[in-house]
Ligand SMILES: Nc1ncnc2c1ncn2[C@@H]1O[C@H](COP(=O)(O)OP(=O)(O)OP(=O)(O)O)[C@@H](O)[C@H]1O
């Protein structure tokens with residue numbers, strides 16, 4: 183689906199925020215488990231305006247500290263299968279032996295209203311969203327500085343059993359092999375630096391000409407003699 187700059191009839195050009203109205207984007211963060219995408223996502227949500235999290239559904243158990251409906255919609259496998267059958271997902275995939283999916287609800291409305299939507303999904307989901315909405319999608323892959331550090335982070339997080347951590351470490355290299363399917367790649371050595379880089383990517387992508395739907399009117403008014 184291609185989106186180009188188009189006129190917005192209701193725009194009040196004396197107000198720059200109206201004139202520069204833009205379409206929202208789908209901002210995807212992926213990484214091997216434990217590299218830090220949830221940490222970066224939480225910072226973006228806390229510090230950057232006009233971005234909302236896409237809350238996935240999953241069949242995996244809730245971790246300590248997670249909140250149903252905020253971190254995930256925690257559902258049974260039967261409920262997940264029903265949602266697949268009812269075509270309620272934008273994309274879904276099996277990850278680490280569990281089911282994960284992005285519910286469709288509200289996303290299109292948010293994008294039209296100029297609200298960005300943040301996705302913490304794996305490479306399979308990223309490919310599906312890119313195939314469906316290429317022009318709206320920005321793909322960012324987060325790399326750990328090393329596999330030893332990745333393991334330290336998974337252990338240090340203290341939310342998963344040794345067995346779960348071993349399974350995620352065993353998948354890490356396969357996950358990393360998808361780095362070249364992304365628009366941007368950032369190494370998360372230091373949280374502050376990584377967050378700043380991801381925020382810069384988001385701000386630059388917001389300025390893309392094709393996303394600024396009010397530009398034609400704005401420039402026409404600007405150059406009227
Ligand atoms: N740059 C960093 N330096 C040190 N620790 C970090 C860094 N970034 C994140 N962490 C820590 O590493 C752990 C894993 O981070 P996080 O949960 O954000 O990873 P994730 O990629 O979302 O993992 P998952 O895919 O399993 O949900 C957390 O305890 C987090 O505080």
Ligand SMILES: Nc1nc2c(ncn2[C@@H]2O[C@H](COP(=O)(O)O)[C@@H](O)[C@H]2O)c(=O)[nH]1
Nearest residue numbers: 238274275277282283284302303304306307
């Ligand atoms: N394709 C999708 N992948 C998803 C979705 N929600 C999360 N994920 C990815 O799953 C793994 C594991 O997540 P965790 O919270 O159990 O550690 C991670 O790579 C997430 O990005 C989704 O809706 N679709």
